[in-house]
Amino acid sequence: MSGLVLKDILNLKRYMKQMGIILIVYLFMSINFKNPNLIVFMMVFVTTMLIVTSMAYDESTKWDKYALTMPITKKDLVKSKYVLLILLALSGGVISLISAFILSRFIGVVDYKEMLQTGGGVVLASLLLFSLLLPIIFKMGTEKARIIMIILFTVPTILITGFSKIIKDLKMPQLTGEQIKYLGYASPFIVLLIVFLSYNLSVSIVNKKEF
């Protein structure tokens, strides 16, 4: 299984150089807006997005078919992608937090707590979104999953903004600060549970697949 993750990392190595350029662009944008959180937000998503790139590469080279002639199980194929996803999200989080930290010293906006919260939140959000996406990619391939990915990314945004408006308009009871805090503490566990369920779903999808 480690060989599979290594394969993706080595293959994406060249891609990561391009990511460096993107990082610089966001760096300038963050300076411009005087908002270090912007870089945290974008970097984590761009990094985690590499999971889709890695799967598109696998598809175009029909790697899975070849890998399954090696001492690798279908479960390993799935597991390696989830390990890579978590690695990407975490490293995206760490890299962006470090750059945001350095940046904040320059532009003088220093709210470390907010930065850490944004970082953690974005890592969890991207883990959540891509956990929803991975089983779809395993089932239908990256090409078709792309459309679903767009829906997956936009619909929740619309729903959340819509709901918050409705709640305000109807004067429904809103979450108190205390409740939000608890939700914040619970969110890592909720996300991990979803990652775990998504993994199991992907395994059963791939087990049924023929290559």
Added chain:
Amino acid sequence: MDYALELRGISKSYKNFKLDNISFKVPKGCIMGFVGENGAGKTTTIKTILNLIHADKGNIRILGMDYMKDQLAIRNQIGVVFDESFFHENLTLLDISKIMKHIYSKWEDETFFRYANTFKLPKDKIVKEYSRGMKMKLSIAVALSHQAKLLILDEATSGLDPIVRDEILDIFLEFIQNEEHTIFISSHITSDLEKVADYITFIHEGKIILSESKDNLTDNYGVVKCKKEDFEKLDRNHIIGIRKNKFGYEVMIDNKREIIKQMNQKKYSNEFCLDNTTIEEIILFKVRGE
């Protein structure tokens, strides 16, 4: 006899095609050529052997192990080459050897780079810049570098030019020098198989038509050219295929020795003649003959 690969009654149905009760055995230490036209079921059979697709019925033993239960142990001891390369385009030789070291329990860097050297694969280039022939050689190098006992090759030499093919066939012959080693190779280039194979298995429309040693085939099969009168004297049970033309009949038979005996006994007319045949011709008679 010990078998490296045994298929028993493998069946798999698709909408327009089915593998029908496929059975054959590949003895250890041999090269078996697996022939058949495009769409005959070669790749489907190989995918079934590799458990990439699931057979509806039947059983397969690879290196004495059950192909479902002992999957990982089997996969550690086989090397597989398909008709295309599957390596990601940004990888170099060094990357690939690093990856394989984490995958195969008996990966040998030294062997890999020795083959890479023999095949003149560039160390500093990425796979994207490789030619088709180089990519195939790369796959073959990987297949040979983890102490595999059985090589399974699906049209592995088909897309290559004659010189490279010859080079690779020599490597296969070298590999088979070890008695524990076996090769199962599918190809539609029968001349290649004629050169290296000890056994030939022929598949047609999802059925195994024959599976015999090459010597048996060349010893027993032959083409008779004759007129109608002589044709009628031939034993029907030994006729494999017939081609009619304006000069008379061409008949593929599988009892060459008997026919020679009969010729010596002057059973046939003077125009009756018997030629040796090739595997390609046997296949053509089976597929296209009446």
